[in-house]
Amino acid sequence: MTALxxxxxxxxxxxxxxxxxxPAERVDLTLIGIPTHRTSLSPTGAHATPAAVxxxxxxxxxxxxxDGGASPFVDLGALVFADVGDVPAPDGPDGEARAIRAVAQASARSGVLVALGGDNAATVPAALGTWGENLATAGLVTLDAHHDLRDGVSNGSPVRRLIEAGLDGRRVVQVGIAxxxxxxxxxxxxxxLGITIxxxxxxxxxPMADVMAQALEIASAGGGPVHVDLDVDVCDRSVAPACPASLPGGIAxxxxRAAARVAGACAAVASIDLTEIDATADTPDQRTVRLAALCVLEAAAGLAMRRLPQTG
Known part of the structure; x- marks a missing residue:
């Protein structure tokens, strides 16, 4: 990276x-890297992505x-942030268990946890570690071009695996299926499985804000914590060229970014992940990685807005 x-x-x-x-001191947002990549259905250097973001x-x-001078001033400097680094070797049964423990420890002290993948396999430990004993009441919202319901263990199976672990499919909403x-x-x-598509x-x-509001209402109906999976391959390939499976015609x-902010602003959302970016395959201007970084900040902006006076 060039000097700034x-x-x-x-x-x-x-x-x-x-x-x-x-341990009694809480933070508003904690960042954790879960650099999964070994079970990806397509070759990926996604393990390099947390550091790049x-x-x-x-x-x-x-x-x-x-917004037009009408919205309250929002300075994220008022939030307390932490970064617990990357989970080492998070692939495989032992690595996934290690990632679940790391997420659980961090999320227990955080308002919102943001996990940086890695491929979409990172969604399993990110969600399970946050939900803990609340799995039966938890909810999931994915922004993804794919259902991720494949058999086996890969970046194509996290939603199926979470449902098999006990997540109610009726509290899963998949936004952007292509x-x-x-x-x-x-x-x-x-x-x-009762998934809302x-x-x-x-x-x-x-508008994305309306779609996300509806999705979060469905996912939070059980009263438990909600995890939001931002699989960046839901985006148009022109803005996410480092996502191996992104398609022309995806979202802007x-x-x-709007989805990330709405997720951060929702009191039911306990964790968010950003996945499926291969930082080693990004364009010279790093447009995909930079988009992921902005989504982290959008989630933080949403979290800050939870504290603002509500009107209307």
Missing amino acids: SHDPLWPRAGDWPPLPAD RDALRRYSPFVVP DFANSAAYTARALD VHGDELHRR AHEL
């Missing part, structure tokens, strides 16, 4: 400290511009 300019009046995001030594965070400021990216068998499986074409007609970068 220094301006005392323009603070940079990122470079967050580890969790405080005092951390570098990209420093390109941005922790400040949200007021044509020519799934099969009849897996779509039928999703419907049989929001087809990608619907997103051309409905601003829509993914």
